[in-house]
Amino acid sequence: xxxxxxxxxxxxxxxxxxxxxxxxxxxxxxxxxxxxxxxxxxxxxxxxxxxxxxxxxxxxxxxxxxxxxxxxxxxxxxxxxxxxxxxxxxxxxxxxxxxxxxxxxxxxxxxxxxxxxxxxxxxxxxxxxxxxxxxxxxxxxxxxxxxxxxxxxxxxxxxxxxxxxxxxxxxxxxxxxxxxxxxxxxxxxxxxxxxxxxxxxxxxxxxxxxxxxxxxxxxxxxxxxxxxxxxxxxxxxxxxxxxxxxxxxxxxxxxxxxxxxxxxxxxxxxxxxxxxxxxxxxxxxxxxxxxxxxxxxxxxxxxxxxxxxxxxxxxxxxxxxxxxxxxxxxxxxxxxxxxxxxxxxxxxxxxxxxxxxxxxxxxxxxxxxxxxxxxxxxxxxxxxxxxxxxxxxxxxxxxxxxxxxxxxxxxxxxxxxxxxxxxxxxxxxxxxxxxxxxxxxxxxxxxxxxxxxxxxxxxxxxxxxx
Numbered sequence: 001x002x003x004x005x006x007x008x009x010x011x012x013x014x015x016x017x018x019x020x021x022x023x024x025x026x027x028x029x030x031x032x033x034x035x036x037x038x039x040x041x042x043x044x045x046x047x048x049x050x051x052x053x054x055x056x057x058x059x060x061x062x063x064x065x066x067x068x069x070x071x072x073x074x075x076x077x078x079x080x081x082x083x084x085x086x087x088x089x090x091x092x093x094x095x096x097x098x099x100x101x102x103x104x105x106x107x108x109x110x111x112x113x114x115x116x117x118x119x120x121x122x123x124x125x126x127x128x129x130x131x132x133x134x135x136x137x138x139x140x141x142x143x144x145x146x147x148x149x150x151x152x153x154x155x156x157x158x159x160x161x162x163x164x165x166x167x168x169x170x171x172x173x174x175x176x177x178x179x180x181x182x183x184x185x186x187x188x189x190x191x192x193x194x195x196x197x198x199x200x201x202x203x204x205x206x207x208x209x210x211x212x213x214x215x216x217x218x219x220x221x222x223x224x225x226x227x228x229x230x231x232x233x234x235x236x237x238x239x240x241x242x243x244x245x246x247x248x249x250x251x252x253x254x255x256x257x258x259x260x261x262x263x264x265x266x267x268x269x270x271x272x273x274x275x276x277x278x279x280x281x282x283x284x285x286x287x288x289x290x291x292x293x294x295x296x297x298x299x300x301x302x303x304x305x306x307x308x309x310x311x312x313x314x315x316x317x318x319x320x321x322x323x324x325x326x327x328x329x330x331x332x333x334x335x336x337x338x339x340x341x342x343x344x345x346x347x348x349x350x351x352x353x354x355x356x357x358x359x360x361x362x363x364x365x366x367x368x369x370x371x372x373x374x375x376x377x378x379x380x381x382x383x384x385x386x387x388x389x390x391x392x393x394x395x396x397x398x399x400x401x402x403x404x405x406x407x408x409x410x411x412x413x414x415x416x417x418x419x420x421x422x423x424x425x426x427x428x429x430x431x432x433x434x435x436x437x438x439x440x441x442x443x444x445x446x447x448x449x450x451x452x453x454x455x456x457x458x459x460x461x462x463x464x465x466x
Contacts, residue, residue: 003058003347005222006297008230008252009155013349018221019250023063024055027212027249029225029233030066030112032204033093034074037100038272039291039302040258040265046288047255047296047350048224049106050392054346057338057391065215066109068094071116072204073168076190086191087116100275103284104291105393105400111215115207119193122202122210125244126182126195134243138173140185140198146178149239155252156231180236182206205236212237213246223249227256228264256299258291265302273302282307285401289314289394293356297349313360317385318396320363323370324382331397332379334386342388352392359388419450423459 003016018024028048031041045066055062070090079086094114101108126142129135134148146152146160153160163178171181183206186192186199193201212220225234234252241248257264265272278287290310294300325331337343339362345354366381389395422441429437442452450461 001058001343001347003055004349005251005253006349008254011157014251016221016251018060019219022059022061024060024222025063025216025220026052026065026222026224027208027216027220028064028066028109028223029208029229030068030109031094031097032069032072032074033090033097034072034078036093036096037275038258038265039275039278039287040272041097042100042104042106042275043258043291043300044224044226044255045101045106046104046292046393048253049101050292050296050352051222051224051253051350052107053391053393054350062110063216064107064110065212066112067208067211068097068112068114069204069207070094070114071191071201080189096276103275103279104288105285105398107393113211113215115202115211118207118211118214119202121214122183122206123195125206125210125213125240126197128244129182129240132243132245134239135182136175137197138175140200141171141173141181142183142195142197143171143174143179144182144236144239144243145175146180146239147176149243151242152239153231153235155235155238158231180205180232182240205233206240208233209237209240209244209246209248212248213241213244218245219247220249222251222253224253224255227254230254253296255296258300258302260302262301282311285394285396286311286314292392292394293352295349295351295353314394317359317363317389317394320366321382321385321396324366324378325397327370327375328379328382332382332386334390334395335380335383336387338387338391339384342391346391355388355392359385359392362388419445419461423452423461427459 004013005016006012007014026048028045030045031037048064048066052062052064068090071086075086075090078084078089082089126135129144130137130142133145135142135144137143153163160178168181170184170187181203183195183197183200184203186201191201192199212223223234223237238248259265260273275287282290286307290307291300293310300306338346339358342355342358345351345358348354362381362384366378366385369375369377369381386395386397390398395401422445426438426441429435429441445452445461452459452461
């Protein structure tokens, strides 16, 4: 068994070899909490949640770090616009992110450090970089000297002479316009911390180099994030860490965007779809299916139609789980192992689309067993399906999703009573062989969004796709 991952730095799929046998260390660039999350933000956390689950299934002990950027230019700008403390905005949105991760079934990280909690580590790193000749202070700012590191830009494969990185506001005294700020001198009204070079606040890139070093050491296995972070953020993280003496990440893994009309989903473009709003209209498990089942490196073009397709596809899986559970008269536990074809797909760069095809094939086999009244075979297929869904975080019988499918427990009983009255009328029409009336009742129920299924124990209803 060998897990293979696409390594951005190598520009190819590589066999995964952990630095410590049996262990996997992962650092994921998490939320910048200037605003509430849209589904593009949550996709990254979800993709790496699936990665983590697969490593765990394969027997690895996983340490998973997902940081919080709770101070940066955008948060300070929001603070000025809204007349609120910067920390209030950051904390409110940090909770919104965690609510989003939890709603979509992401496991909590091993550690979730905040940038502002690691100023000491950042100062230590800057001091070391200055002593080694890789950084310098000017006008209270501390800059990284990009020409001091020969391998700079190797991740994004750019040429330094072609790179243009204009100075930001207040970034004075640069020796080279491409040098980037690790520390920004204090401005009136902005948050700041005391350093040997005066009061100021951290630059975006420094925090991740410092926190990865603190929690994972000088070398770790996997660094992840969205493809938009390759440059400048990840490139600058590497520069700081390697110049400091760290080996840093052994593999770089990047996920694709969620787009609308071909553009990256972002608040600046006004095209974001907030998670808090989406979960009001779509079941969270369906959102997880929609965001988590495309390959992590692919782009997802958002549309209501594709969400409805995801809902219908998951309903077929969920319906099978429900039918076999009812027939077995008990909850069927997951199988000890997933089918070999599923494992093969997941081992090859987390091939979730190919793995999902195995799930649907197994569901069809299970439905055929049900139709043939082969309870033993149906139960065996359900055990396999639950094992596979567990790896993907999509098992509807998992306690995380308990009650999630009811779509309003308070109304379920009322709706059930009303539907039963209509179904009794349909049964009466069938008993008197008035097939036209029976079909008309069924069609009306279908048009209202209900799916009617005739079973040995009588008709039953479920909510169909929107």
